[in-house]
Amino acid sequence: MPAESGVTIYQVAARAGVGIATVSRALRGSGPVSRRSREKVERAVRELGFRPSQLGVSLARGKHAANGIVFPDLSGPYYAEVVIGYEETASRLGRSVLICSTRGRDDIGATVLGFASRVDGLVILGHDVDDTTIAAVLAARLPTVLLARPAVGTADTLNTENRRSAKALAEHLISHGHRALRFVGDPARAPDVRERYAGLRAGLRAHGLPCRAPLRCALTDEAGRYAVHELLKSERPDALVCANDEVALGALQAAAEVGLRVPADVAVTGWDDVMAARHTGLTTVRQPMRDLGAKAAAALDELISGVRITPRHDVLPTEPIIRRTCGPH
Amino acid sequence: MPAESGVTIYQVAARAGVGIATVSRALRGSGPVSRRSREKVERAVRELGFRPSQLGVSLARGKHAANGIVFPDLSGPYYAEVVIGYEETASRLGRSVLICSTRGRDDIGATVLGFASRVDGLVILGHDVDDTTIAAVLAARLPTVLLARPAVGTADTLNTENRRSAKALAEHLISHGHRALRFVGDPARAPDVRERYAGLRAGLRAHGLPCRAPLRCALTDEAGRYAVHELLKSERPDALVCANDEVALGALQAAAEVGLRVPADVAVTGWDDVMAARHTGLTTVRQPMRDLGAKAAAALDELISGVRITPRHDVLPTEPIIRRTCGPH
C-alpha cells in the first residue's frame, strides 16, 4: 500500500460506469472523451480519492519521469546550491529528482550504476565518480550531463570558468603591490583547483614574478587553517590565494592566531563566495552555482526528450568579488 | 530506453537456457537454484549486460524502494545538513531518496500530493506544508515523519529542543551583566522561533527582568541587518538574541555600520551554528541537524517496514556554543 490511494483505475471505471480506457483518456486528455463521460469519471475519481500509481504509469510508458543527480556532499554551500537550481528546473519540467551522495562511500561505481537504473537521465557533479563508471552509464544509453568535471565520451559537460578569473585575481593583487603570492590547495586533487592554480601562475608570469609551489591541503577550513598556520611560522607571503572559501576562512583564522593582520600583513582570497565570505569580507570569486544546476537540468531535458543529440560543452563565466581581505579597498 | 540496459529477463532466460523464474531466483537469491543453473544465469547476465528494470521490480513488488523528503530550501546549511543525514541513512537502508523543494512554489499542496505518489514514505521538513495537505498524505496511508514541525494526526514527529537552550542562553547573558535583551525574529512565523522567544522570556522572568516585544524580521541576514540597523538608531539594547545565525550575522553587520562594538557595546547571539558563525565568533546554539535527518530516515524505515505502527514524537537536545559575541569569555 504505497503512496497511491490503493484505488485502481478499474475501480474508477466501474464506479463511473465506463471502461478503463476512457478513464485514462479523461485523466490524461490523451483522446476524445464525451463531456458526459468526463464528468462521470471526474466524480468517481473524487469520490474514490483516486491517484494513478506512478509505478503503473512509468512501466507502461517506459519512463521514470525522474532524473538523478550525483554529488560528493551537501555540506558546504557549493553543491547544495547546484542541487537547488537543478531541482527547481527539473521539477518545472515535470521530472522528479533523485539524489545520490557519494560521501563516505566505498562502492561508488556500483552505487552510481544502480542509481542510474532508476532515472531517465543523470547529472554527475564533481569528480568522485570515475571515468569507467561514467563510460558504463553512457554505454547504457542514459542521457548524462557532467558538472564541474572533465569530459568523458559523449556526455554533456558544464563547467565554470576558473583560469581567467584566477589570473584576474592575481593581477589585482599584484596591482596592489603584492608580490609573493602563495597558492593554498592541492592542484593534483581536482581539475578546478588545478586551473585556478594555473591562472595564478599565468598572472604572475605576465608580470615577470616567480611562483612558488602550492601549499597543499584539503579543501576544508580546518585543513587550510593548519597548513597556513604551519606556513606562517617560517614564511611571510604577501598574499594567500586559496583554492576555495573554506580554505581561505581557515587561513584567516591562522593569520589571526599568529598575530598577523589581514590585509595589512597578508592578503587572503578564496573562491565560491559562500555566505561566510560575505560576513568576513573575504575577497573571492563568485560562481553561478544555481545557474549551473538549472542549466544542467535544461540540458538533460533536451537529451532525454531527444530535442538534441550531439553533446554540448559549456563554460559559465565567473566573477571576482573584491572585498576587504585583499588590500586597501 | 531508460537506464536499464534494455535487456529483459526473458532474453537472459533464453540465453541461459532456463525459465525466467529461475533467473529471478538466481538474481535475488529468493529460492532454490542449482549450482549449474546459477552459473548459466550469471554468465548470461554478464554477457548481455543485464540490469533488472527498476520499474518492473517496483510494480511487481508494489514498492517504490524510494523515500521522499520535502523541504523549504537548500540554501543555508540547516536544511542541507538534514538532507545529507537523511540520504546517508536512507541509502544505507536500500532506499533511494527523492527530493522536493517547496521554494517559491504556489501549489505546494498539489505538489506534495503528487510527490507522495512516487515514494513509500515521506519526510516533511519545516512548516511550509499545511496541515490539510499532511492530513491528505496520512489519509493515503503513507508513512510520514514530520521534522521541525508541530504534530499532525498520526505522523511521527522529530524536533530539536528550543525552549530550554534559549532560556540557558538568556541566563548566560544575564549572568554576564546584560539586562536589556532584545529578541530579533518573528515568533509568529515559525514554531521554532516562537519557542526560542518563549525561552528567552522565561529566562528574563526567572531573574525578574522585563521582556520587550520581539523585533520582527524575516530569517535572512539582509532582513536582520536592516531591522537591527533601524533599531540601533533609536535604542541601545544590551544584547540581541537572534532567531537564527543568519539574522545574527546581519545584526553584526548592522552593529558595525553604526559603530557599535560587539560584544563591548552590544552582545549578539544566533541559532544553528552555521559555518559563518564559527568564523565570526558568533555565540549560538548547535542543533544536531545531520542526526535529525538520520533519525528521520530510521523512523521512516520502521514505519514502512511495519516494525512499528504507533507514532513516536522525539525531541533532540541542542547545545549552546559560547563564543566571542556574547561577552567576555
Add this chain to the structure above:
DNA sequence: TTGTAGGCGTTATCAT
C-alpha cells in the same frame, strides 16, 4: 466516442 485486449518487466505461486 467507447471498450477490449495486449504489453511494459518483474515477482511469486504452484504444479511438476
Add this chain to the structure above:
DNA sequence: ATGATAACGCCTACAA
C-alpha cells in the same frame, strides 16, 4: 529444482 502463468496498474492500438 524448475518453468508456466498469473498478477502488479497503467497506457494505447484497434475494433466497434
